Amino acid sequence: MAQTKSYALLGKKLVRRAGFSIAELVVSMATLALVLIGVFVLFNFSARGFQLINTRQDVQNEVLKARQWLERDFTLTHLGSVGVKERTVSPDGITHSRDAVCLLSVSDWQQDSNFFSLTGLPRWNQYVVYYATRDEPSRLMRSVIVPENPPPPLKVRPFPRMMGGTDPENFPPAEVIQSQQVANNVLEFECRLDLAGQSLIQNLKVRRREGYSGMGNKKTDEVLEATFRWDPINTTPKI
Amino acid sequence: MNRLNKRGIALITVMAVLVLCLMLLGAFLQTNRHYLQLYKGGQQRDAVGAATQSAFEFCRFELERDNTWGLPFTESRSFTRSDMEVRELVRESVGDREARLEIVFTDSGTIVRVAILNNLASSAVSPEQVPANSCRFRIDSELGGSSGGAEIIVRKMAYFNSTAVASEKIRIDALVSFFDSRDPIHNQVRSQGDIELGSLRNSDGDLRFQFRPGGDSQNANAGTVWAKGDISLAGQNGQNSSILGQAAEETGASWIDQGRSHSETPELTLEDIDPHTGDELLIEPGSYKFTKSLLQWQDYSGEWNDFPADTPLLEHWQNGQVHAVYFPYENTGTLPPERFRLKEFPDAEVSSSFYSTTEFHIQDGVKVNLATKSISIDANRNAKVMDRPDVKGDFEITTDSWEVIPTLQFASVTDWTKRGSLTAEGNIDIKGQVYGVGNLLAGNDLTIAPNYIDQDKEEEHNSTNSNIALYAGNDVTIKPPDTGTWGINPQITFRGLVYADRNFTFEANETRVSGQNLTIEGALVARTGTIDIRNAYHANLIYNPDYLTDLIKRQEGNRGQIEMIAWRPR
Numbered sequence: 098m099a100q101t102k103s104y105a106l107l108g109k110k111l112v113r114r115a116g117f118s119i120a121e122l123v124v125s126m127a128t129l130a131l132v133l134i135g136v137f138v139l140f141n142f143s144a145r146g147f148q149l150i151n152t153r154q155d156v157q158n159e160v161l162k163a164r165q166w167l168e169r170d171f172t173l174t175h176l177g178s179v180g181v182k183e184r185t186v187s188p189d190g191i192t193h194s195r196d197a198v199c200l201l202s203v204s205d206w207q208q209d210s211n212f213f214s215l216t217g218l219p220r221w222n223q224y225v226v227y228y229a230t231r232d233e234p235s236r237l238m239r240s241v242i243v244p245e246n247p248p249p250p251l252k253v254r255p256f257p258r259m260m261g262g263t264d265p266e267n268f269p270p271a272e273v274i275q276s277q278q279v280a281n282n283v284l285e286f287e288c289r290l291d292l293a294g295q296s297l298i299q300n301l302k303v304r305r306r307e308g309y310s311g312m313g314n315k316k317t318d319e320v321l322e323a324t325f326r327w328d329p330i331n332t333t334p335k336i
Numbered sequence: 337m338n339r340l341n342k343r344g345i346a347l348i349t350v351m352a353v354l355v356l357c358l359m360l361l362g363a364f365l366q367t368n369r370h371y372l373q374l375y376k377g378g379q380q381r382d383a384v385g386a387a388t389q390s391a392f393e394f395c396r397f398e399l400e401r402d403n404t405w406g407l408p409f410t411e412s413r414s415f416t417r418s419d420m421e422v423r424e425l426v427r428e429s430v431g432d433r434e435a436r437l438e439i440v441f442t443d444s445g446t447i448v449r450v451a452i453l454n455n456l457a458s459s460a461v462s463p464e465q466v467p468a469n470s471c472r473f474r475i476d477s478e479l480g481g482s483s484g485g486a487e488i489i490v491r492k493m494a495y496f497n498s499t500a501v502a503s504e505k506i507r508i509d510a511l512v513s514f515f516d517s518r519d520p521i522h523n524q525v526r527s528q529g530d531i532e533l534g535s536l537r538n539s540d541g542d543l544r545f546q547f548r549p550g551g552d553s554q555n556a557n558a559g560t561v562w563a564k565g566d567i568s569l570a571g572q573n574g575q576n577s578s579i580l581g582q583a584a585e586e587t588g589a590s591w592i593d594q595g596r597s598h599s600e601t602p603e604l605t606l607e608d609i610d611p612h613t614g615d616e617l618l619i620e621p622g623s624y625k626f627t628k629s630l631l632q633w634q635d636y637s638g639e640w641n642d643f644p645a646d647t648p649l650l651e652h653w654q655n656g657q658v659h660a661v662y663f664p665y666e667n668t669g670t671l672p673p674e675r676f677r678l679k680e681f682p683d684a685e686v687s688s689s690f691y692s693t694t695e696f697h698i699q700d701g702v703k704v705n706l707a708t709k710s711i712s713i714d715a716n717r718n719a720k721v722m723d724r725p726d727v728k729g730d731f732e733i734t735t736d737s738w739e740v741i742p743t744l745q746f747a748s749v750t751d752w753t754k755r756g757s758l759t760a761e762g763n764i765d766i767k768g769q770v771y772g773v774g775n776l777l778a779g780n781d782l783t784i785a786p787n788y789i790d791q792d793k794e795e796e797h798n799s800t801n802s803n804i805a806l807y808a809g810n811d812v813t814i815k816p817p818d819t820g821t822w823g824i825n826p827q828i829t830f831r832g833l834v835y836a837d838r839n840f841t842f843e844a845n846e847t848r849v850s851g852q853n854l855t856i857e858g859a860l861v862a863r864t865g866t867i868d869i870r871n872a873y874h875a876n877l878i879y880n881p882d883y884l885t886d887l888i889k890r891q892e893g894n895r896g897q898i899e900m901i902a903w904r905p906r
Contacts, residue, residue, distance in 0.1 A: 147364065154371045161374055173905060177557070177590055206905050209465070216520045217467050217489035217902040252588060253557040293596035330903045334497065334522050336562065336590075336597055 149319070152305050156282070156321045159303045163237055163280040164325065170225050170239075171297055171327035174200040177336060178221070179297055179329065180255020181288045182265075186231050194287035195235060197228035197265045198297070199256035200329075202241075219331060222249035224256040227279070228265040229286035237280040237301070240265060242272050284320065295332065299325045380482035387446035387477045388486055391439050394420065395450060395473050396490065396898050403492060403894040406454035406471060408435045419443050433464065434474075446479040456492055467491075471898075476906060485906035493899040494859075494881035496833070497522045499559075501601055502840075502862040504529040506563075510872035511538050511848065515559050515589075517550040517879040518857075521901060523559035525877070526599065529866075531563040535570035536583055547589045550879075558588035567593040601863045604835055609807055611757035611775055614716040617701040621721045621762070622654040623732035626709040626742045630679035631663060631688075642679065648694065648706040651678075654727050658684065662698055664706060665690035703747075709735070710743035713756035713774065721760035729779075730762040741786065746772030746804075764808075767817055775805045775832065782808035782836075784828075785817045805832025805858065805883070811865070812836040814854070815843040829855040832883045839865035844872055858883035 117125075171179070178201035185192050201221040203211045211220050224242040229235045242256065243249070259265060285302035302322045394417065398405045408427035415422055425436040437450040451474040455466040466472045469491050476485040499515050499522075500506065506527040513533070517523035525531070538544045547558035561567060561583075567574045574580035580591040629651065631643040643663070650662040658678060676688040689698065694706040701719060703712040711733055713719045723729030733742045744766050746756035756774040758764065764778040769786045776782055806812055812835075814828055834840065840862040844852045848871050857878040860867060869875050 143360075147360075151367065154368065158371060158374060161378060165378075169905075173903065212902065212904065213520075214461060214465060215467055217470060217472075218521075219902060219904070254584060254590065257585075292594075295597055330900075333901055334524065334560070335899075336560065336592060336595065 149317075152319045153321075156303050156305055156319050159280045159282060160301060160321050160323045163301060163303075164323065166239055166279045167227065167299065167325060168327065170200060170202060170227075171299075171325075172330055173206070174202060174225075174329045174331060175219075175221070175253050176290075176295055176297075176329040176332040177253045178224075178255060179290060180260045181290060182228075182259055184228070184231070184264075186235075188233050193285045193302075194300075195229035195231055195283075196286055196288045197226060197259060198288040198299070199224055199226045199259050201225075201251060201253065204243075218333060220250040221253065222251065223274075224251070224259075226256065226259060226265050226268075227286075229283045230266065234281065234304075235283040235286075236278050237283045237286055238265075239275075239277050239279045240268065240273050241275040242268060243274050244272055285322075291326075292336075294326075294328075295336065296326050296328045299327070301325070376480075377482060380480045381484065383444045383446050383479050384477045384482050384484040387439075387441050387444065387448050387479070388475050388484060390420070390441070391437075391448045391450055391475050391477070392473060392486070392488055394422075394439070395437075395452060396900075399454075399456075399471060399490065400898050401895060403456050403896045404454070406435050406452035408432055433462070444479060446477055448475060448477045448485075450475050467901075470901065474906070487904040487906055489901040490898045491901055493897040494519075494522075494884050495602060495604075496859040496861055496884055497879075497881075497899075498524050498526045498859060498861075499877045499879035500860040500867055501526045502529070502867040503527075503601060503864050504862070504866045505532065506530075506867045507532040508867070508869045508872075508875055509534060510544075510854075510869060510875035511540075512542060512544055512546065512873075513875040513877070514546050514548065515561075515877055516548040517559070519879055519881050520550045522881075523547060523549045523879055525559075525561045527563045527565070527867075529563070530565035531561060531567045531593075533567070533569050536579070536586060543586060545583070545587050545589075547587055557590060560590045560592065562590075562592045562595050564595050565593070567591060601861060603837070603863060604807065604861075606759070606761075606777060606779055606807070606809065609775070609777055611718045611755075611759065611777065614718070615701075616718045616720050617699070618722050619699065619702055619719045619731070619758075620652065620654070620659070621724065621727050621729045621731055621760070622652055622659060623730075623734055623765075624711060625651040625653060626706070626733075626735045626740050627651055627737070629736075631661060632677050632679050633673040634675040634677075635673065640677070640682075648709075650698075650704055650706060650711075660687045660689065662689050662691070662696070662704060662706075664692065664694045666692065708743065709740055709768070710745045710771075712745040712747050712772075713758060715746070715748040715751070715754040715756060718757040718759060721758070721762070721764075723761045728762050729760055730765070731758065731760045732763075732765040732767070734765070734767040742766075742768030744768065744770045744776075746770075746774030748773045770804050773804075775807065777807045779809045781810045781813070782806055783811075783813045783815070785813075785815050804830050806830060806834045806836075808836045808838075810837060811839045811841065813839075813841045813843070815841070816845055827851065827853050827855070829853075830858070831856075831880075832858045833861070834858065835861045835863070836865065837863050840867045842869045842872065842875075844870060846871065848873060 180199045182197040184195045184197060186195050202223050202225045203219050204222055205211055213220055226240045226242060227237065229237050280303060282303050282305050284304040285300065287300040289298045291298055302320060304318050304320045306316055306318050409424040412426050413424045419442050421440045421442060423438045425438060433453055435452040439448040453464055453466050453472045455462045456469055456471050459468050461468055467489060471490050473488045499517060506525065515523060515525060534544050536544060549558050567580060569579050569583060572579045574593045580593060583591045627649050628646060629649055630645060631647060631649060632640045634640050647663055651658050652660040658681065661676065675685055677685050697703050701714045701717045721729050721731045733744050735742050748754040748756060749772050752773055757777065759777040761779040763781045764776055765783045767785045770784060834856050840860060842854050850873055852873040853876065854869060854872050855876040857880050859879055860877055
């Protein structure tokens, strides 16, 4: 293409000045736009992938965190004190378990006064209740209850108040000395006693809905399901 | 000039994109560092937990192999076991009572330090607060940044750990049943079949089942009633009602039906029993009958003369015939007669032994008292019934009159170190009472059927002071006599192991009599059969492991099973 030459007067000198024609401009901008679109699409894809990975890791972190709490409590308790209360919800037309499970525990495992001197057995002095809330998104909660009546040491049996019908979300505040969230975005929390194996089996499902699949606009659920099996080691005498 | 400028722009652009990518990567790694740390920490924590468990199992194995293991090591020693390098450390000072180990797990690199304080042989809490008859393991594990450990209390396991155990049905019909324990841990009634009990409250409104665990308030759980099948209270099945929940609430014990855990009741044979007696003596098998049968003696003219009708006799029967007769005879100075017979069996001459008193030894170690109708085994003697090819190795003490109360008596009344023992390969059948400190060991059936028990006559025959252990290779039966019933306040008490390889039956009078009590302190075992207690007034079942270790032979060396009592994280 022939270069358009233009001349300008710069002071007393005549200087030759180069420029772009409109056609060149349009073409180059169109090309730039195409490149930017490609870059943007690639960036968007990468960003979604990044977000998906983050979501997945968040979900895994939730499960790992929950596992630490559950493992600590359920491996140290007595099997005779574990009681399961089945609860369900159906937010999207599908029934999900949101069970409650109780166990006996000791307030401070390092304190000698929390153990019988003649036998070394734990002086169970509190109940711990895990339950998944019925709201959405559900949370896995851990509540520590010290009942007023009867006072510790507590007999080895499931928490009578919970097994008698009181919902964990309605425990008397005076008896709940501690309540904390162990996991978020819980979809399902199911517990089952395996008396043959002298253990407790738990199924925890965590879900987040912030991911997109591939290039489309379809939102996906990131779900992680974990099954735990706990053998309460302080079951004495063995049942 | 223009070309140079264009190259410069491209470079800058590429560098800008690279910087952007590096920033994104950095952000990604930063975000995931926490996750990676969490994951790695979890892995290390799992390794530490597994190492703690492995170290405990190693120590338990060593302690079971030798119950004296765990005393402070006087010299350092190293050895390898599978994937562990174990180093026994010399005790730090003379007064140090703890043994110390260092274990390195070669595959994971976890280091474990164990401190052992063995208090198994002591019946008192140690100065370090280790419970009596227990051993403490203090385990500390570390790997990388993770550490953990546990403090574990273990103790020797008794041969039987249940107050009452049966592989088939347990049925107890008593006005009140006491399930007690002298052990602070165990107080359980177990059945591999069903358990049938009466209603929760008796006709007087009292709680029918009372659990009194050992250690009093030390144990927050009163006891356990466990059945692999159903538990029913007065016909109410635990599966169909809330009766078991109510029972748990009122008794403080755990009531578990449809149990699925597996447990085996160990078998005992006669050879496993240690009678803990001194010399063995052999006693003739057969039936020893206290009676007043009319005995006749032949004078030198050949005429048969009657003894006085109230002459007490002890007849010894074998194979359906009178083998010998023992009786008192006052020597008037003339030659004693040589031939005797029972008037009811005129054709059979009997071998007779007569004595100048009513109390005499019929053989070494066996004394008869015709006045008190008792056969007594000397203290610290094991009377073993001979097992001959021509005569079954059974032993029976009986009478033919309900007014006569025969007694098998062990000479030692309260001294456990001088107990006696009666052992028979066949049946032992005592139609009378058993008194004193001793063991009845029958290879087949063992039956005790006193024909009359009256607590008011304590000074004559106080069965409440019996410290008797029972073993039967088949059934153990305690019942009223075939003719007659028990009197008032009958007390049947056994202290020691009551073991039936098949069934245990306690059958009192059909009409429940006040004080018609059964007391067993030790353990009650029906290994392959049922436990059936009927019409008892009180059934007192008391678990006492001390009585069990006493009767059962010690295992070779210092071997003994160990059970874990408590696990405390560190």
